[in-house]
Amino acid sequence: MAPRGASKETQSGTGSEAPRASLDAGVLRLAVLAGITALCLVVIVYLLTEVRQKLDELASSPADNMQWSLAQLEVEYLKLQDATSRARLAKLTREPQDLTARGAGPGGSGDQGETQPLPSALRELRRRYDILYARFETLGTASLYNRALRHPAQGGTFDRIRTEVYALAPLIDGSDPALTEALAVLDVRLEDMRPDLRRMLSMANLRLVAQSDTARLDVQSVLKGLAAASLVLLGALTAMVVLFRSLARVSQKRLEQKRVASARLETIFSTSRDAILMLDSRGKIIDTNRAAAEMFAISPERVIGQPVGRLLRRDGTDGSTAISGRALFDACAVGPRTGYRLIARRCDGHRIPVELSMDSSDSQGAPILVCVIRDISHQVAADAELKASRDKALAAERAKARFLGVISHEMRTPLNGILGAIDLMAENDDPAEGRRFLEVVRGSAQTLLQLVNDVLDITQIEGGDVAIRRAPFDLDALIDDILASEMPRARAQDNRLARIGAGATGWVLGDATRLRQVLLNLVSNAVKFTRFGSISVEPRQQGDRMEILVRDTGIGMTMEEAGRVFDDFVRLDGAIRHQIQGTGLGLGIARQLARAMGGDIEVASAPGKGSVFTLSLPLPAASPPVEPPAPNTEPGPVQVSPQRILLVEDNATNRFVARRLLERDGHRVTEAADGREGVAAAAETAFDIILMDVSMPVMDGFEAAAAIRAGPGPNRSTRIVALTAHVGEEVTERLRAAGLDDVVAKPIRARVIRRLLADPDGVRGPSRRLTPPQEALGPVRRMGPPDDSSEG
C-alpha cells in the first residue's frame, strides 16, 4: 500500500538494512564482473580471429615442400657430377679405342654408365645440366625460397653458385669435342663448388626449420592466450552466476517482506470501521475502503476520481461549503492533523457529522493525502440529547418558578377576599351585611377551587392521562346549556351572549364532558375579557368535522400575545391590567383537550377589536338514543328522608363541617376519627350509608372499606362513599376495587351530598360521573339562581 509507504520503510528499516547493503555491494560486484566478462570476450574474439588466420595459413599452404625442393638441388647437382664423371669415363674408354671399349663391354662390372658410349654420355650430361639449370632457375625465381637461400647469413653463396653453374652453359651447349675436352675442368669445378653448396643447403634447411618452428610457436602462444582468456571468462561467468543467485535470494526475501507488510496493511485498510479516502494532489479520490463505501452510500467504483468536495463539506456561518483538496493539503503541510469536524454528504442526500484525521504521504513521487473519517453522529446525537435534557431541566425549573409565582399570586387573591370578609363578619352584627360577606367568601373559595382543579387538569393532561370517552350527545343542548350558564356573568359585564349561525347541529358522536369543558372555558374567557360588547358562538358543520367559533368584541391581543396565549401559566398584560382573575391555565388545558380529542384550537385577534377562537373537532353526526334520560338531567331541590350515617374522617374541621351539614338536613351522624374506629363502629351498628375519608392515620379508607365488606357486621353491604382530596381516574378505580360504591371529591358541597343521599341506588346515575373537575366546574358556573336559592 503506497500511502503508508514512508512509515513502512521506517518500520522495516532495521530489518531490510542488511539486505539492502548487500544488494548494493552485490550490484557493484556484478558490474565489475560484467566488465571483466566483456573484456574477456573482446580478447577471445581477437584471439579467435588470430587462430582463424593461423589456421587459414596452415590450411591453404602457399609453400611447396621446401625441404624436398632444396634436397633435390643437391641430388641434381650430384647427378650432374655423376654424369660428368661418366662422360669422362666414356672419353677414357674411347681414347684407348677398341681395347677399352671391348674390354669394358663384356667385362663391365654391372654399371651401365661404364659401357656408355661417349655421345650418349654427353647427351645425358647435357640433360642433367638442363635439369639442374631448371632447378636453379626455380629456386632463384620463387620468392618462397628467398628467405632461406638469400638470407644475409648465407653471404650470397646461392647466387654465386648459381652464377657459376649458369656460366657452364656455353660449355654444355658447345660442340661435343669441346665439351669432351672440358670434361675434366667441369668435373673439378663442380667438385670445388660442392662443399659450398652443401653448406649453403644445410643452412637454408636450418633456416626453414626455424621458420616453421616460429610459426608453430606463434600458433601455440595464440592458443595459450585463448585458453587463458577462456578460463578467465569461465571464472567470471561462474562468479556472475553465483552472484546472481545470491542477489535473487535477497530480492526474493525483500519481496516477501514487502508482501507480508502489504497484506497486513491491506487488512487494516479493508477492515477499518473508519472510512479511508486517498486523494491525489488535485484532491481527487484515488482509493477508498469498504467502510467509506458504506458511510457515503456509494460504490467504490463510482467514487474513484471524484473531487473530495463531493463527499465532505464544512458547515459555516454562510451555509455549507465543499472542502477543497488544496485546503486539506495545506492543512497537512506541517504534519498530521486530527479532529476536524466536517459534514459528510452521503449519496442519498443524508448529511452525517464526521471527524477527519489526515496526513500526507508520498506515493511514487507524487504527494497523496490519506484521510481517515469517523462517523460521529452517535456522539453528536448524544451531545444533543444531553443538551436537550439540560435545557428541559432548566425549562422545568423555570416553569416551576413561574408556576409557584402564579399560583402564589392567584391563591393570595381569593384568600385575601375570604379572610377579609371573615374579619368583617366577625366585627359586624348586621345580618344583611353578613350575607353579602358570605357571598364574597363563597366566590373567593370557588375561585380557589377552580385554581386547584385547573392545576390538577394540567397535571393530568401533561401526564398523558386524559381519557376520551365518545358517546352520542346533543350538541345543540350542550351549547344552550353553556350559554345559559354564562348568561348571568355576561349580563353582569353588560355583554350580549348569543348563538348565531344556521340551523341545529343535532346529535353527534364525541366526548360531551370534555367538549363542555373546552367550550365553557372559551366562552367564559370571552365573557371575562369583554365589556359592553357581544359574544357569539357559531357551530359550523363540515362533513365529519365541526368548527365552533367563539367571537368576542373584547380587548383582544397582539399577534405575539396570541402566539403565547395557549402556553401554561401565561397571563397576558391585558388580563393583569384589567384585573381579570385567572390561573393562566384555562386555554392551555382547552387546547390540550381539543388535541386529545383529535382537534385543535386556533385564535385570531386584534388589540382593541376582539378575538375569534376556532375550535375544530371531529364530531360525526350520530343518531340520538332511543330513550333519552331526560328527567334525570333536571336538577332540582331534593327531599331526602333522615338517614343513619357513619362519617369516618380524621380531620376534625372537616368532621365538624360535614356533621353540621348532614345534621342540618335531619340525618343522624356517627363519627369515627380513623379507619379502625370506623370499622369498629360499623361492626356494632347498622348504617344507611358510610362516608369514608381515604387518607387517614392508623387505617386508611381502602383497608377500612375492605374490612367492612369482608367482616360479618351489619354493614357488609351498606353503601360506602369515599370522600377524598385525591382525584383522578386511577384513584377512583382503586377505590371501586376496594369495595367503595361512590367517590366524592373534596371539598364537600351541601348540594352534592344531598343529591348523593337522595339517590341511594344511583350507582349508575349521574353521581357515577361525579368525577371532580367537571362536576366542580358545574357549581362554579351555576352560581346563578337555582342552587343559590336552595342554598340559602
Add this chain to the structure above:
Amino acid sequence: MPLSPALSPLPFLRHILATLFLGLSALLAALPPNGATAQDAPLLRLTLGDEVITYDLAALQDMPATVFETTTIWTEGVQAFRGIRMTDFLARHGIEGGVVQLIAANDYAIEIPVDSFRPDGAILAYERNGRPMTLRSKGPLWLVYPYDSSSDFRSEVIYSNSIWQLDRIIVK
C-alpha cells in the same frame, strides 16, 4: 622480390644463348641416329597398357588447346599457359578410371587418380608466355593448375602434383 636486380638479367641472357645454341646445334650437327629434329623430337611418351604412344609438339598443338593465366609459387609474375586440358587428354584415350603415373625428366614421379582431374583444373602445358618450354624452363611439358582461380588449387597436394619437365605418362 628479394631477387637482386644485378642478377636478374643473367638467366634471361643465358636463356637466349641457350636457345641460340640449340638452334645452331640443330642446324650444324649431323643428323642424330634416329634422325629427329628438335621440332620433331617426341615430347611425351604415353604408355597405355602394352601400347606406347608418342607425341611431338605438332601432335600436341593439333589438339584443342586451353589457355589461362595464373601466378605460381615457382615463378615471378603472371604466367600465360597454353596446353591440353587433362580431362580432354584422358578422355581422348578412353581413360576413365584408375591412376595415371606422371614421370619427369629427372625421374620425379607422381600418381594421380584419374577422377581427381576437373575440367576447370590441370592442363598439360606446352607453351608458357607464348613460347615452347625447354628443359631448362621446366619443359617440355608442365602439368599446371589455375592456381589463382580457386583456393582448391593452392594446397600442398596440388603443388606436389604440379609436375614439370614431364615427359612420360603411364596409365595404370
